[in-house]
Structure formats: structure tokens, C-alpha cells
Amino acid sequence: MNPTNTSDRAGDGRALPLDPDRNLALELVRATEAAAIASAREVGRGDKIKVDQAAVDAMRPVLGSVSMRGVVVIGEGEKDEAPMLYNGEKVGNGSDPEVDIAVDPIDGTTAAAKALPDAVAMVGLAERGTMFDPGPCVYMRKLVVPGAAADVIDPEAPVGDILRSVARSIGKQVSDVRVAVLDRPRHESLVASILAAGASVRFLLDGDVAGAIAVGREGSGIDALLGIGGTPEGVLAACALRCDGSAIFGKLYPRNEDERSAAIDFGHDVDRVLTTTDLVSGDNVFFAGTGVTDSPLLRGVQFEADRVRTQSISMRSRSGAVRIVDAWHDRERSNLITASGRGH
CATH class of the missing domain: 3.30.540.10 (Fructose-1,6-Bisphosphatase, subunit A, domain 1)
Incomplete structure (x- = not known):
């Protein structure tokens, strides 16, 4: 191009x-x-x-x-x-x-x-x-943080540690941090961990791409996103995050052994943490x-x-x-x- x-x-x-x-x-x-x-x-x-x-x-x-x-x-x-x-x-x-x-x-x-x-x-x-092909992988665990937190986050750390790192990186108290989470039964324990850390939750009723892109944007009221959502949506969100400097970390989430086997057969490492550039590696990325x-x-x-x-x-x-x-x-x-x- x-x-x-x-x-x-x-x-x-x-x-x-x-x-x-x-x-x-x-x-x-x-x-x-x-x-x-x-x-x-x-x-x-x-x-x-x-x-x-x-x-x-x-x-x-x-x-x-x-x-x-x-x-x-x-x-x-x-x-x-x-x-x-x-x-x-x-x-x-x-x-x-x-x-x-x-x-x-x-x-x-x-x-x-x-x-x-x-x-x-x-x-x-x-x-x-340059785009990650999810293949048979329907879901992935996602963490989205502002650009200021991208290099200091351990995406596999406990939720409380992640939120404290986000708070420090953006100059807030943990009690002022708000986390976007899809409103699903599977996130009950995740929500409990967020609240136990002292942060608050902004529930997303349907679709997490807009919530991911809103992370760190002035006036959005969203400081991070956590939870399990669609893998294709993770790639789409990564297109936007490549443009504005925020970061997504993803890990494929097979729901059963059949899905795990299908992912491995497709060539995916289900234990690997995928970064923004793993999901979209191109140098000239657009989002609308x-x-x-x-x-x-x-x-x-x-x-x-x-x-x-x-x-x-x-x-x-x-x-x-x-x-x-x-x-x-x-x-x-x-x-x-x-x-x-x-x-x-």
C-alpha cells in the first residue's frame, strides 16, 4: 500500500x-x-x-x-x-x-x-x-488495557494484580478503575474478583468490540476490559487498538476437548498469549x-x-x-x- x-x-x-x-x-x-x-x-x-x-x-x-x-x-x-x-x-x-x-x-x-x-x-x-485466522477457535480470554499499561502488565497475573498495575499506569486509585465485562453467567467469578480488588464493572450486554476500543478513551469511563468473548471480535478489536496504541492480550479458550483438538490440528498453540501484533501484524491498519x-x-x-x-x-x-x-x-x-x- x-x-x-x-x-x-x-x-x-x-x-x-x-x-x-x-x-x-x-x-x-x-x-x-x-x-x-x-x-x-x-x-x-x-x-x-x-x-x-x-x-x-x-x-x-x-x-x-x-x-x-x-x-x-x-x-x-x-x-x-x-x-x-x-x-x-x-x-x-x-x-x-x-x-x-x-x-x-x-x-x-x-x-x-x-x-x-x-x-x-x-x-x-x-x-x-497479516490478520490472525481464528479457524475453529470460537472464544478467547481477553484483556484490553490503555497504552500506558501495555508494557507493565502481566496478562496471566491475578485480576487484582492486573487492576493495580492498570491503576498505577494511568494515575488512578483502583477504586476509580472501571472494567468492561460481557454480562454472561460465565463471568460471575471474574466480576467477584474485580469487585474484591476494589474496582467497578461496566457490563456489556452484547458485543465487546466497542467496549475494547473504548478502553482509555477520554470520556468513555472504561479503563480496562476483561473476560471471555469471541475470537473473531478480538481480531477486529486489535485492528482499532493497533491504531490508537492500546493493547489487547488474548488466549484461545476451547470449550471442550473437541474444540481443543480442532485448534491444535489447525496449527494454534492454545497456551500462547497472543498480543495485539499477533492478532494484526500489518504496518498499515485501518478501522472504521x-x-x-x-x-x-x-x-x-x-x-x-x-x-x-x-x-x-x-x-x-x-x-x-x-x-x-x-x-x-x-x-x-x-x-x-x-x-x-x-x-x-
């Missing part, structure tokens, strides 16, 4: 290099905006399948128009199980660059269906062959997300009389740029709205 053309000129008339990758950042935002707007029409209607399908149907054509040769590494499942954006699907218009794609048209479909917080449309991108419902990361879609308002995040590792994009989409003129149907 190297610049090959020129645009603009310096004061002395010399051509300045054009970085075509900059366009990717905006194009990915357009894809997540389309998914968010389409799925937001199904918010509060109780059908998470319709939420997801609306997002996929809107995102796919936008990704198909982007200048890239992409392969979906993290997608909606295998081809026979997912009609759109399945693992291994080729996306883009066929031109360079060659890239891996991680996509979750809606992280938090149940939350969206119930009009609850934390639903976000997301996509990540990196050089071809658009809020569907409100979350600590982004505001959700708002339908107004003659326009639709979205809030997105655009991130790139090479430049370290993190942008919050507030957009107003005209109901009559926006092709993103037209593509998803004006609907309700």
Missing part, C-alpha cells in the same frame, strides 16, 4: 506525493455508515436477524466499490452459512492494494434489536496475510465504526425530519490519526440512505 501518484504542489511547484490509502479511511466509514443507517431502521423491533441482514445488505455494495482487492478473513461465517460477507469472500473493485478484511456489520445485534446500548457497525483492514445505538464509544443513529445523523470513528495505524466523524445524510440525496431504503 505505497503511494504511486501525485496531487497538489508545493510552493516551488514540486508535486507532492499522494497517499491513495487516505481514501480507504473515508471509504470504510462510508461502509459502516451504510450498515448503521440500514440496521437502525430495525432497532427496537425485536428481530436480531433482520438487524444483521439489513447491515450486511447495505455494507456489502459499498465495500464492493472500494479500490482494493480484499479477502474477508473475519466475516459472517462460512459461505454455506452466511450469504454475504462470509469468510474467504473477495470484496473490492479488484484494484490494488491487496488487503485482509475484518467485518462485523453489527457488533451487538441483540442490543440493537432490543434498542439497548452498545451496537456498532465495524470494519477493519490490513495488508494481505459507526454507532447504531449509543455506546461509550459513539452516539447512535438519529433519524430527523429531512436527514439522518451518524457518528463514526476512523483510525489508521501508520499516521496514528483517530477521527470522530459527525455526518448528516440528506434523506433525498444520500446514496447511502437510498441503498438501504428509506423505510420507516
Whole structure:
């Protein structure tokens, strides 16, 4: 993904290099905006399948128009199980660059269906062959910490020790640290350990990618994330964390001997602690997300009389740029709205 053309000129008339990758950042935002707007029409209607399908149907054509040769590494499942954006699907218009794609048209479909917080449309991108392939590994243990804590954390230490290290690194008391945890029965003992250490918990109802990205972000109120969640979601979160300097540590979590054997046969070391760069090793990584419902990361879609308002995040590792994009989409003129149907 190297610049090959020129645009603009310096004061002395010399051509300045054009970085075509900059366009990717905006194009990915357009894809997540389309998914968010389409799925937001199904918010509060109780059908998470319709939420997801609306997002996929809107995102796919936008990704198909982007200048890239992409392969979906993290997608909606295998081809026979997912009609759109399945693992291994080729996306883009066929031109360079060659890239891996991680996509979750809606992280938090149940939350969206119930009009609850934390639903976000997301996509990540990196050089071809640089994303971790989960294979048969559905779940992983995750620890996400701010960048200031990345080099001082022992990810396999007891929970109390981890939280004390996080607190010291960000200049807080442990009692002021808040930890994002998926609200699942499997986390009962984890939550007890967090509370015993003196920290507090921010429960995530559905989907942990937005919670992971919110770690350490100003105003999010989230200082760390802990718990067992999806392995594909861990790779997608790592795309964003490569851009903003926060860190994820993961360890594959086979639920039974069959899953353990399948992971080993696939070539994975189930005892290895995976770092952010293990999950996404590329040097030029992009992430985009658009809020569907409100979350600590982004505001959700708002339908107004003659326009639709979205809030997105655009991130790139090479430049370290993190942008919050507030957009107003005209109901009559926006092709993103037209593509998803004006609907309700």
C-alpha cells in the first residue's frame, strides 16, 4: 500500500506525493455508515436477524466499490452459512492494494434489536496475510488495557494484580478503575474478583468490540476490559487498538476437548498469549465504526425530519490519526440512505 501518484504542489511547484490509502479511511466509514443507517431502521423491533441482514445488505455494495482487492478473513461465517460477507469472500473493485478484511456489520445485534446500548457497525483492514485466522477457535480470554499499561502488565497475573498495575499506569486509585465485562453467567467469578480488588464493572450486554476500543478513551469511563468473548471480535478489536496504541492480550479458550483438538490440528498453540501484533501484524491498519445505538464509544443513529445523523470513528495505524466523524445524510440525496431504503 505505497503511494504511486501525485496531487497538489508545493510552493516551488514540486508535486507532492499522494497517499491513495487516505481514501480507504473515508471509504470504510462510508461502509459502516451504510450498515448503521440500514440496521437502525430495525432497532427496537425485536428481530436480531433482520438487524444483521439489513447491515450486511447495505455494507456489502459499498465495500464492493472500494479500490482494493480484499479477502474477508473475519466475516459472517462460512459461505454455506452466511450469504454475504462470509469468510474467504473477495470484496473490492479488484484494484490494488491487496488487503485482509475484518467485518462485523453489527457488533451487538441483540442490543440493537432490543434498542439497548452498545451496537456498532465495524470494519477493519490490513495488508494481505497479516490478520490472525481464528479457524475453529470460537472464544478467547481477553484483556484490553490503555497504552500506558501495555508494557507493565502481566496478562496471566491475578485480576487484582492486573487492576493495580492498570491503576498505577494511568494515575488512578483502583477504586476509580472501571472494567468492561460481557454480562454472561460465565463471568460471575471474574466480576467477584474485580469487585474484591476494589474496582467497578461496566457490563456489556452484547458485543465487546466497542467496549475494547473504548478502553482509555477520554470520556468513555472504561479503563480496562476483561473476560471471555469471541475470537473473531478480538481480531477486529486489535485492528482499532493497533491504531490508537492500546493493547489487547488474548488466549484461545476451547470449550471442550473437541474444540481443543480442532485448534491444535489447525496449527494454534492454545497456551500462547497472543498480543495485539499477533492478532494484526500489518504496518498499515485501518478501522472504521459507526454507532447504531449509543455506546461509550459513539452516539447512535438519529433519524430527523429531512436527514439522518451518524457518528463514526476512523483510525489508521501508520499516521496514528483517530477521527470522530459527525455526518448528516440528506434523506433525498444520500446514496447511502437510498441503498438501504428509506423505510420507516
